[in-house]
Amino acid sequence: VQGARAVGLDIGGTKLAGGLVAADGTVLHRHRLATPATDTEQVLETITEMVSTLQSVAGDRTLPVGIGAAGIIGLDGTVRYAPNIAWVDYPLRELLEKRVGGPVLVDNDANVAAWGEYSCGAGRAARSSMAMLTVGTGVGGGLVDRGALVRGASGFGAELGHLIVIEGGPPCPCGNRGCLEAVASGNAIGRAATEALAAGAVPTDSSLHGLETITGKTVTAAAQAGDTCAIELVAGVGFWLGVGIASVVNALDPEMVVIGGGGMNAGELLLGPARVAAQERILGGGPAGRDMPPVVAATLGDDAGVVGAALLALAAVGSRR
């Protein structure tokens, strides 16, 4: 649709990012607000306000609206539960459609980010399939197969961060143990550093000793600054990311694997070891066998969710017509 636009929102635990997005994925206007995570009424009001603002900017109060939110989200846009906001069986789509003009679509944050990267980011070259892992506080997943998102029977699909890669392993925020998220997230980088420090395994000349707080972010920054120990810790988490990638490739054979999220600030320090571990583990890998699909960095950065949500909303409107 030439000239078509939509509103896209990415609802995080701390901030709400929104954008007015053109059909080619260009973000025409950006808006950002803090998420009032304590109160679901206030969250709904803030979302409504942001949608209205962006629709006003567009001069069209009926523009389609796409929402990406962390959580388990049903096909009907009901949030079964969310890690950051007190939503339990919360009919977000329905409530929002009563408050704003235009059709509303709600999907998981990693799903919409994957759709963004597939449509106009790192996955643009893929003909019809792509897997995405977002490495942030946790690990999110999105899958495109046969040109569309794999949402599953209930909409809970593509939770690739909860592939179990080391049964009985470190605890995962989901309550399980050994999920990919438990070993390959930004938090896992921070935890690995904390453990190394506690075990006295960090050389005295490492800059890690001087950090005020030990988090995935600060350790990644130290690695980028050349700290050998931090580089090793990031590589260790990259290894686990590669184990997860191998599982995804064996199960789904995507044309391409895209890695996004804040953890990708580590760039090749994370991706390099991930590629090696994945290549060694795919079925039929090695010289005589199949090729490993490309494992590449996401290119849309913080816009992936906003762009993907908006484009999904546009596509949904298109398919209804």
Add this chain to the structure above:
Amino acid sequence: VQGARAVGLDIGGTKLAGGLVAADGTVLHRHRLATPATDTEQVLETITEMVSTLQSVAGDRTLPVGIGAAGIIGLDGTVRYAPNIAWVDYPLRELLEKRVGGPVLVDNDANVAAWGEYSCGAGRAARSSMAMLTVGTGVGGGLVDRGALVRGASGFGAELGHLIVIEGGPPCPCGNRGCLEAVASGNAIGRAATEALAAGAVPTDSSLHGLETITGKTVTAAAQAGDTCAIELVAGVGFWLGVGIASVVNALDPEMVVIGGGGMNAGELLLGPARVAAQERILGGGPAGRDMPPVVAATLGDDAGVVGAALLALAAVGSRR
């Protein structure tokens, strides 16, 4: 297509099963031959002979032919490699189409079995999605999403037996370690019993001491006969099957999980513990969360591959028209 029929073949390492199959999945005629696994020329001749025989029975030399074979099989019907037959980049579909009448389709054995179960077996009640795991010597996988098999970008998709569930775990025939196949196959049942015997962990009154050979089959038979130790060993492998099921459910959210293959002779002794382990591990499981999809036994038995291959071939002809 009323009255439509197709030929289906299931090519195993030791036997070749074939059938003339009606569009509703009824097997009208069965044929069985030994697989001459040593020589690829002879295998091709035997396959050709079986197809010809079944087409003759049908009185139609142009019936569509569907083939299911263990191995990594490209979208064009080329076998990249197979575990039991010396096929390497072997253009099975192309070679066969030169020798027999009718269009030929070649796919992975677990994929066609999954299609059989989805079309007219245990997955019949599923509207549009289903995951299947076949527990035999190894563990095969098949996925249906949005009403069609997930074949992936190259056709290598749905190798769910090579989801890595315990990184660094027991060796898998694929060369990797800790794959689902390494811990949840019939072979894993036999290995668990061998290890328990070697460790002196099998009570003296267990019938396992009297077995001539320790294999998945004999241990499963002992479990079915009520041997407590054998029951525990089968349950231990069922646990791992459940870990794999949880990964599949988290990644793909199928409506239903179907378990087939020879290992299912153990029935609920395997499935019961698998269900418990899976339920405990799915994202958002538990009283307040999402429901676990049904995990059920396959119903087509040895016919699943033959029926699925034939119906896939019929569907392919239909979509070409």
